[in-house]
Amino acid sequence: xxxxFYQLLKKIIQTGIGKARxxxxxxxxxxxxxxxxxAIQAHTDFDQLLHNQRNANESxxxxxxxxxxxxxxxxxNAKSEFTPAEIADLKQQPFTEAxxxxxxxxxxxxxxxxxxxxxxxxxxxxxxxxSFIDVKNDEWKWTPADNTIPIILPNDFLNLYNFGFALSQxxxxxxxxxxxxxxxxxxxxxxxxxxxxxxxxxxFSDRISSFLVPGSFMDWxxxxxxxxxxxxxxxxxxxxxxxxxxxxxxxxxxxxxxxNQDKIKYSxxxxxxxxxxxxxxxxxxxLLAFALVVFSMFIQLVIASCKKEIQLLVTLGTxxxxxxxxxxxxxxxxxxxIGIVALLLVAALQWFASAKLATHDMxxxxxxxxxxxxxxxxxxxxxxxxxxxxxxxxxxxxx
Amino acid sequence: xxxxxxxxxxxxxxxxILGHHFKNTSYMQIQLENLVxxxxxxxxxxxxxxxxxxxxxxxxxxxxxxxAPSGTGKTTLVHYLYHIRTDxxxxxxxxxxxxxxxxxxxxxxxxxxxxxVIFQDLRVFEQLTALENIExxxxxxxxxxxxxxxxxxxxxxxxxxxxxxxSGKTLSYGERQRIAIIRALVQPFQWLIMDEPFSHLDExxxxxxxLLIAExxxxxxxxxILTDLDNDNRFVYDTHYNL
Numbered sequence: 047x048x049x050x051f052y053q054l055l056k057k058i059i060q061t062g063i064g065k066a067r068x069x070x071x072x073x074x075x076x077x078x079x080x081x082x083x084x085a086i087q088a089h090t091d092f093d094q095l096l097h098n099q100r101n102a103n104e105s106x107x108x109x110x111x112x113x114x115x116x117x118x119x120x121x122x123n124a125k126s127e128f129t130p131a132e133i134a135d136l137k138q139q140p141f142t143e144a145x146x147x148x149x150x151x152x153x154x155x156x157x158x159x160x161x162x163x164x165x166x167x168x169x170x171x172x173x174x175x176x177s178f179i180d181v182k183n184d185e186w187k188w189t190p191a192d193n194t195i196p197i198i199l200p201n202d203f204l205n206l207y208n209f210g211f212a213l214s215q216x217x218x219x220x221x222x223x224x225x226x227x228x229x230x231x232x233x234x235x236x237x238x239x240x241x242x243x244x245x246x247x248x249x250f251s252d253r254i255s256s257f258l259v260p261g262s263f264m265d266w267x268x269x270x271x272x273x274x275x276x277x278x279x280x281x282x283x284x285x286x287x288x289x290x291x292x293x294x295x296x297x298x299x300x301x302x303x304x305x306n307q308d309k310i311k312y313s314x315x316x317x318x319x320x321x322x323x324x325x326x327x328x329x330x331x332x333l334l335a336f337a338l339v340v341f342s343m344f345i346q347l348v349i350a351s352c353k354k355e356i357q358l359l360v361t362l363g364t365x366x367x368x369x370x371x372x373x374x375x376x377x378x379x380x381x382x383x384i385g386i387v388a389l390l391l392v393a394a395l396q397w398f399a400s401a402k403l404a405t406h407d408m409x410x411x412x413x414x415x416x417x418x419x420x421x422x423x424x425x426x427x428x429x430x431x432x433x434x435x436x437x438x439x440x441x442x443x444x445x
Numbered sequence: 446x447x448x449x450x451x452x453x454x455x456x457x458x459x460x461x462i463l464g465h466h467f468k469n470t471s472y473m474q475i476q477l478e479n480l481v482x483x484x485x486x487x488x489x490x491x492x493x494x495x496x497x498x499x500x501x502x503x504x505x506x507x508x509x510x511x512x513a514p515s516g517t518g519k520t521t522l523v524h525y526l527y528h529i530r531t532d533x534x535x536x537x538x539x540x541x542x543x544x545x546x547x548x549x550x551x552x553x554x555x556x557x558x559x560x561x562v563i564f565q566d567l568r569v570f571e572q573l574t575a576l577e578n579i580e581x582x583x584x585x586x587x588x589x590x591x592x593x594x595x596x597x598x599x600x601x602x603x604x605x606x607x608x609x610x611x612s613g614k615t616l617s618y619g620e621r622q623r624i625a626i627i628r629a630l631v632q633p634f635q636w637l638i639m640d641e642p643f644s645h646l647d648e649x650x651x652x653x654x655x656l657l658i659a660e661x662x663x664x665x666x667x668x669x670i671l672t673d674l675d676n677d678n679r680f681v682y683d684t685h686y687n688l
Contacts, residue, residue: 049580051581051584051585054573054580054581057573058570058572355570358568358570360549360553361529362556362582363553363557363582363585363632364553364585365549365550365553365554365557366550366553
């Protein structure tokens with residue numbers, strides 16, 4: 047059997063000469079690849095952890111934001127209102143997916159329990175756009191013809207009563223069902239104008255700590271009983287994909303806004319993890335750059351050591367393209383092996399980490415993310431392109 | 446049996462390396478315009494030459510002999526024609542264009558398909574066997590022009606069958622020269638450029654080699670440019686030049 051052209055080239059162009067450099071380059075590439083893949087995978091995993099956390103507490107998607115009440119502001123209610131410019135700024139932040147006002151009542155509200163309960167209180171109403179409400183209920187609607195107002199109470203309110211007030215005052219605890227069944231007499235008034243309604247609790251919200259009525263009722267009542275002018279909101283609600291986004295907490299802090307701090311508590315952790323991941327990724331990139339340089343030096347050495355042979359090959363009619371293809375054919379299996387080994391190592395690490403974390407009730411995928419695999423492919427392609435260009439540069443330099 | 450097609454069929458049809466420049470030219474044309482080697486300038490200007498500092502067009506398909514005494518730049522001319530040296534003034538035109546205007550890959554394509562060479566210094570790879578040296582040239586083309594059997598046949602005609610498996614390092618000059626001749630004949634070409642191709646051969650082997658070269662050129666409708674020190678009658682030359 048006659049040898050092929052490449053087999054003959056193999057006898058002429060010895061690639062064994064720079065073995066030490068080749069091992070260094072290959073080792074560097076391997077470590078660089080592993081670091082990069084770990085950085086990317088860790089990033090994905092942490093996102094996944096947060097995502098799971100978020101699923102456990104769905105209300106974290108929605109944040110009610112208000113200005114911090116400071117001693118200097120007390121007594122000046124206007125200072126806690128959002129100006130149109132502040133609202134526009136908040137709306138255009140990258141983390142704001144949806145934005146809604148919380149509209150307050152501009153009239154007096156009193157509520158009285160029916161019958162023998164002798165319960166009477168001043169209270170307030172607020173309304174938010176329906177899409178921000180976590181209680182889905184057919185009764186949640188109001189037209190001016192209705193005499194019954196549907197009301198949503200915060201879950202916390204009922205808990206405060208049942209476990210704080212009722213127990214200490216020796217009053218009966220009330221179930222959600224009972225509350226829903228109790229019609230309340232709601233009186234709204236402004237000066238001499240008074241109107242009575244029946245209030246009916248239709249649900250309990252975990253998301254918004256307020257007494258909510260439908261927007262249609264609020265608008266109607268504000269125009270009839272209020273000043274007629276839309277008051278500036280002092281609380282707004284936003285929908286956000288990721289309440290742990292460090293940008294969000296930084297923004298709130300800078301502007302002096304507050305929200306339910308519990309919902310953004312992961313942002314610090316995330317910041318730290320992002321930092322560590324970035325540092326690992328950065329070292330990976332630096333090492334990759336070094337590996338590319340060493341590869342390039344190795345290629346230069348091989349070509350320089352076979353300078354005479356390559357020159358004769360070109361003289362005899364070998365196209366530089368053929369030589370380039372031959373040399374790359376020597377290297378590509380190495381890249382692919384390094385890529386596969388790095389991927390396998392990181393996959394094993396991921397599997398191990400997933401098992402370890404699962405014992406602490408933290409769940410991440412057992413498998414590598416698609417992004418990690420793509421990154422490995424990308425690194426291989428990058429190394430291929432850089433080396434190919436070194437090969438063609440050095441060959442052209444001597445032929 | 447070996448089927449030998451006219452060379453232009455090959456240069457048209459199969460090569461991807463071969464640029465499109467040649468498609469409209471049935472023959473590769475080589476012209477010299479006032480070519481003068483820079484190192485020999487003074488020497489050349491003192492005497493007359495049929496080649497240096499003239500307009501020369503080599504007749505395609507013709508057998509051209511260039512007689513050149515030592516020191517007149519014989520090997521230099523061959524290197525200029527084959528474009529491995531460029532220290533000259535004037536121009537070498539290939540199909541009307543200077544060598545420099547062709548890309549490296551286009552030149553490689555021409556060396557694989559259109560122009561072949563036998564160097565005076567033979568240039569055999571010492572790390573390959575004689576047969577591998579020939580084979581390297583044969584399989585350099587993705588679709589080899591001649592078969593491995595044809596190589597054996599040519600080796601037999603030049604009496605080098607017994608050295609085919611010897612390392613290039615151990616070959617004598619005469620053997621190297623015959624291997625270099627066979628190597629030049631395994632590819633398609635329209636021009637064969639030879640620099641003292643029989644310098645290391647005895648009369649009988651020189652005759653055999655000349656016969657083989659003439660046959661192969663005829664089979665391809667190809668011409669050659671041969672440089673040598675003296676007059677000879679080994680070929681029926683169409684053109685004679687004195688360098």
